[in-house]
Amino acid sequence: MAIALVLVLIVVGSVLFHLLSPWWWTPIASNWDYIDNTIIISFWITGAVFSAVVLFMAYCVFRFRHREGNRAAYEPENRRLEWWLTVGTAIGVTTLLVPGLFVWSRFVNVPSDATEIEVIGQQWQWSFRLPGKDGKLGTSDTRDVTADNPLGVIPSDPNGQDDIVVEAADLHLPVGKPVKVLLRSIDVLHDFYIPEFRAKMDMIPGSVTYFWFTPTRTGTFQVLCAELCGQGHPLMHGEVMVDTEQDYLAWLGQQQTFAQLSAPKQTGSANRLSEKTMASGLDVGAKLETLEAR
């Protein structure tokens, strides 16, 4: 008998937990409130089904519990009932799927006015590349990665010369402008994830993946890696700052282009880049210590 009561309490408790939970998504900072809405629809439909099934069970357990002299009914099938339940389920599933696919088609079709930027993941830090005045990113190849060319921009590609390289530092983005994020990795799988933007996508060495979004409010947002990438995975943090247009341009003005960075340097400062990313070589422990210290 206790079980019937417990089943009811599970439904009531779960619904109350859902309504009162202080653990809820972070305030959104992108255009993907469509996704949030789809989640809300899903919660309503699945919550109703869960409550209905478990409460029905609770009722059955209470009403048809064994008592002396009871005998169960004999009813192998009820085709009409089974048919209706199947149709009802199909309708419920369609109600979930259709808005979901509609939003997905928005998610995968990038608006034509989106600016392309590039995010490069490596164990265990984020780097970024923005197109220069030509508006185009130069091509890249992991084989071209060296201490002086940490992102592997192909040196012979003229489009790459004016690209802005932000190595192991914060990315800035202007508010209200759609961005297509091209994702690349030079070692293992990573996943560029900012909870407030709701979007994420894996980065695969050897391929370029993408997603797009429009930042909708200014602020500083933490980048997390969402694909296990080795021991330093939980430390692979970064920051994206969404600025007003003015602040953004000010920041942009201070950045260096690929051509500037790869120009011959004076002795002594030649290893500026390598100090940051390459110094530790294959020494994982040293690499992790630098991360911990940050």
Place this chain on the structure above:
Amino acid sequence: MVDVTPADAVPPAEVGEVELYHPHSWWTRYVFSQDAKVIAVQYAGTATAIGLVALVLSWLMRLQLGFPGTFDFITPEAYYQFITMHGMIMVIYLLTALFLGGFGNYLIPLMVGARDMVFPYVNMLSYWIYLLAVLVLVSSFFAPGGPTGAGWTLYPPQAIMTGTPGGQNWGIILMLSSLILFIIGFTMGGLNYVVTVLQGRTRGMTLMRLPLTVWGIFTATVMALLAFPALFVACVMMLLDRALGTSFFMPAIVEMGEQLQHNGGSPILFQHLFWFFGHPEVYIVALPAFGIVSDLISTHARKNIFGYRMMVWAIIAIGALSFVVWAHHMYVSGMHPYFGFFFATTTLIIAIPTAIKVYNWVLTLWRGDIHLTIPMLFALAFIVTFVNGGLTGLFLGNVVVDVPLSDTMFVVAHFHMVMGVAPILVIFGAIYHWYPKVTGRMLDETLGRFHFWVTFLGAYLIFFPMHYLGLMGIPRRYAELTDMTIMTESAHHLNSFISIMAFIVGFAQMVFLFNLIWSIRHGREAGGNPWRATTLEWQTPETPPAHGNFGKELPIVYRWAYDYSVPGAKEDFIPQNVPGSFAPSREPI
């Protein structure tokens, strides 16, 4: 529907019986036994033993998540080794082995009315290779560098690189070798289960008279035979990449400033192979649970399972559909985004046969005569957790909803609820149900109820709130949850609560183990058919059944497995081997 008379339902025996190999010594009776029932117990014992390792590993990782920074010995390296081994052990070496090797071996021959599996010698080999696979897996704990910490999905390139524990040591090599051995061993057992169900049934046992337990295990085995080869080739290829420097899964890579020799491989190819196995694997675990729980509910509610034919077709439909949904694990993997439309649709379609099964379980309760025995309690708890976990699957399967939730604690909560907690509750229910047949004695009732309540409520309290951590955006597979701006103080408290619940639930399993051992000698005598059940395993002349199962004559089957509370019948159950047609025989043929 036409009444079924024994005359047209029972074809004559076409072939004579095959001689069984009878043991001559203690060794061939209890160790190198060819009796499926002994092999079943060996499988179950080994799976439980390695499962205990996985339980301890889960405690260790919950220590780190619940009380970050308190335990110095849990380095990130160790943490990743814990989660990897926990996941792999639970999915492969415990759940798959226990459902198919354990319950499959014990129940298939008994339930279909066979003397043993059709290939007893191969069946024995299957267990010994499984044991070898487990030993190789365990050996990685003692190997230089320890076990692999690549996550149970073993995604390359990191799985075989320096930044991952065991990647350039023995860990990953031993893991892949162990999986290869497991698959070889499973294939030997699996062929046995399939052929026994198809060819070894006794007279009168038509396919549509099989208990749903057999249908579940049978379909899961067919699926496993089709799915495991994908994992097998993935393991072989990764082993070649790691050991011989080939590049099946390895593109050009710069690892911490150094160019590796690999070139041109595809990391995402591994993911396709892995999930082509991995998704059917979910149902390889779930379908036996579906089948068993159907029989538990029917027996303990004293009512025929509702919609038997629909249940069988739902099992087959789920089995078939589960081969075309694998890439829903890869929505944010960077595969072509248009795949999302296809896989979201197939994934949500699979919800329909699954929902039918849930409806039919609860409709079996309707107008039943529900005995709240321990197996029934576990069955009810299964429905709650399975419905909960199944419904959150509709979030993750719906491609765009998966984008924010993927790789967060929401996923961890979902799959634990649906393929961890739910099937394990069925395993417990099944053990309380069949233990009397295996040992001749009942498990202790008081300990059993304590075990039930703590396990069910505790597990729900662990995994239900965990979904909300994922909704906040907290990623899974984080050895450290510090320095994250989204991680609030209250989220840390919730994590501590979850950890404490995990220790309590784990403790309850010790009580269960004690009960298992204690009741062998001290349990109440059960008799041959304590639950008054209809299926053939309860009709054996001896309990526990002797080698050969059924004495001199094999039983002849006259009816389906669900003749409970038949109007006009004196008792509220009619065993399958009892002839004669009682008034409204509406058995679906």
